[in-house]
Amino acid sequence: MLDLLINNGIIVDGTGNPGFYGSVGVSGDTISIFRGALNDVEATRVIDAKRKVVCPGFIDVHAHSGLMILAEPEHHPKVRQGITTELVGVDGNSYAPFTSHDDFLAFFELNSGLDGAPELPGNWSTVAEYLNMFDGTVAVNIAYVIGNSPLRISAVGWDEKPASDSEIANMRSMLREGMEDGAFGLSTGLDYPPGSYADTNELVELAQVAGRYGGIYHTHLRNTLGDQFLDPVKEALEIGQRGEIPCHLTHFYQKLTHSGSAKRLLELVDGAVGQGQDVTMDCFHYGYSSTRLLILIPSWAFNGGPEKLKAIIRSDEGRERLRQEIRPRSGSFTELMMTNFKQPHNLRFEGKSLAEAAEMMKKGEVDTICDLLLDEDLQISYVSPGPSLTTLPDFITHARTMIGTDAVLLGEYPNPRSYGTFPTILADYVREEGRLTLEEAIRKMTSMAAHRLDIRDRGMLRDGMKADIVVFDPDTVSSPATLQNPKQYPVGIDYVLVNGKVVVDQGQHTGALAGRALRHGRD
Template sequence: MLITGGRIVDGSGAPWYRADIAINDGKIVAIGDLAERPAKQTIDAGDRVVSPGFIDMMGGSTLPLLVDPDSALSKLHQGVTTLLVGELTTEAPHNDETFPAGLTVDGDQVKWRTYKEYFALLEQHKIPLNAVHNIGAAQVRLVVLGNEDRPPTDDELEQMKAIVAEAMEDGVFGLATSLIYPPATYASTHELVELARVAARYNGIYLTHMRNESFRVLEALEEAINIGKEARLPVHIYHLKAAGQENWALMQKALDRIALARRNGFDVTADVYPYIRNGIFLGSFFHPRHYAQGEDAFVASLSDPAVRANLRTETESTSDWENWYRHIGNNWDNALITKAVPAKNEVYVGLSVQEAADMAGVDPWQLVFDLLQESNSLWDVRVSPKSMNEEQKIQALRAPFVSIDSDASPVNPASVSSTHPRAFGTFPRVLAKYVRDEGVLTLEEGIRKMTSLPANRLRLFDRGRISPGMAADLVIFDPEKIQDKATFTEPLLYSEGIDYSIVNGIAVIEDGSYTGNEPGRVLRARH
């Protein structure tokens, strides 16, 4: 492949320059005045930007790539060529109790226990973009302890460490936590340090959705840094935020703390998504201890009016925990419903909890309890709280150690009724809103945050930059036309302006359309 006439933004942060790019066997082989070279395929970039493919630093799960392959288009139309996944529960490991019942791929029932088996399945079925995996500490807990809120015994902790070791040997990149959700929230700092030490033996990293993202964000950040220091491995903070209006000023303090750690020689980084509404499970509005006996027991307890009354009182009156009701100003109008089951409740999607309650003619608290009970799950009703502000987004985007994530799995708009718009719009939104329209970042710095910065964090040293010898993951786009289209009222719209997404030297998006090619790879860590 030969790409001619483009403005190369090489991912390093250096100013753009004009040159041609020659690709062979999945690698960039030459850069310069190459227009006369013979090629099987020549792409005239036509003064558009040519950049490294974007790396999504928290892309949910790769399971949709197996069960619903068209879901990959939500990423590819954003220019994402590499997806990092693994935060709470992860694709592996599994036992008979944790594996989803009746999971089918192409009509065949499948089952796996280890990452080695899962990676083989991904490769057998082929994927259109690259995938990088972490092992979730919560998944390890589920396999060994179930949903129990208790510390592991010494023998159980050794089992957990052995599971982490096996996953690292299979090629995962690090240990990940999501410490506001059960059962992850039940893990002590000591437990996490012990597991992280195993990852450190394999040159891994520790990635975390911290224990608190609001009034105790600085304490949570300190815990994350201390885990990294004690276990002797780098730390990465997923989707850094200061949630709740009274906590917005803490974002700059958190960024300053990370900068101080870096000045002192400790390797810690973070990422953000470009939206002031986050996305969480509706059940997260209640204290995690209520899920200590598992989600089935919690859902069953909602049949008792006294339980509902006590949950409401606690949530309205206490704040010594990650209380998302407080973060939305005790106002259900500030929480949009983005997913609801069963089908009869999909009518509420796109409405605030208050608007949905008004439609149903009930108190919003009753609607919340009813939605959870009717879904029969902690995970199947999702909301987007308005918990952040633009100032903290700008502060984070300008920090040199902050990369970009979507915090969303691949999504097929034909298969779901709604989602958070970040699933479709994250990367074009940064380039449209914060680079082109508002000038918060230069084009070169915006691209760096999507390419070489995350590549370096993941030690993908053959990706994230345009240079001879590097993997040919590339995107071509017009910086004046690139635009996210997904909104909270219409979240299932592909972004516009990515004309080409090239993965390992093969076009997956060509002239804005999917080619059907599946050149993606499972990228295994090199321990």
């Protein structure tokens, strides 16, 4: 007797192999696969999947849910896309281990425009304690990479200075412990202080530890380095090579600000792969980037930590220097749209551009940024032009690219990718434009990511695998989320199962919190 039978669908198993007519049985949290329709098997519940695709649950290899899912555990924006596992702790900005709770709170505030500042259901300090927070309490599975920022804050402090040998030894031992607790690797976000204060050698030292445990190096590049085009990629590849660790270039695309072509970026990756290096990438198909507004503040101002940073922003002298130095990272301030305001008197700025807000406040743009950041405890998030839309397909269709949403879950005007990344690939790349076969697109969303992370019992529909499953309609699947109206759930994602439990049922969330932390080496 099966708990559930998903009958007579088109099974696309995640390996890239052609789809076939078949059925998936679920017993507890594991699956069995059958060819064709089953009429004589007993099951507590039968879902008719006629003309629907049945595939493994999607794995998002760049998620900003590490805090928000604890506060909003049903996690609608993500699970309704068919996502059943997320990688959190990305961009070097992760929330364990922390040896001091004050440091945790300071970091929590510093990064609140990216990962939120929700009320948390408990405290933790180690990676093991943090992972325990997710078991049976959230809608999807959580895999975790350790950011170098918390390691550096605990071992070196908040200052912009090289780490000493003993500080590096401390970071290595914290990382070792976190890897033993089940982390999947090391992350960096080299546009974000204080993690970005680490030089290449320091990161090689850390990468070696994560590599020895079978982890990956997951990196948001140091975009300010050298030519600001190829040099950041070269640094990442060097860290991968010297650290003897797989190198994963996250949200990897050609920026509008790059001085050269997408081809040259991808040639670097192909060249490294040709030499035997293990390199992978992830991407989404949206022409907007999103992050915390604080990223516009230059790196030197973060020296010493958040309190010193706020003092600089507040001071006349600091403010004058910021006026000279702050520029849009891409596009103009007219195209930079802000969100995630909490103060009632600032709600009028939700979805407004920075230029509009400056006009409303009758201030210069930099003063507007500074005053709003102070007034909002740094929590503002924004959406602006970033990736070149023209060349995104070159990255997404590349043989070594998987899918990452980079979904920021904050404010009334989040990036539409937060709600639509996976369905958009299925709608645009597969159905409308034929850039990817259905099987290849699903492979990028499932087994490729599971393989990258070394998760062995998910990412494929095979007998005995875990029951993380999506049932969707290939003729209608799509995302209505747009820049102006981003908080819209996808169409055509009919059922989502996590660990054998139905979390999305006929397109509606059941409230089931069937997710848990995955632990590297044990899952």
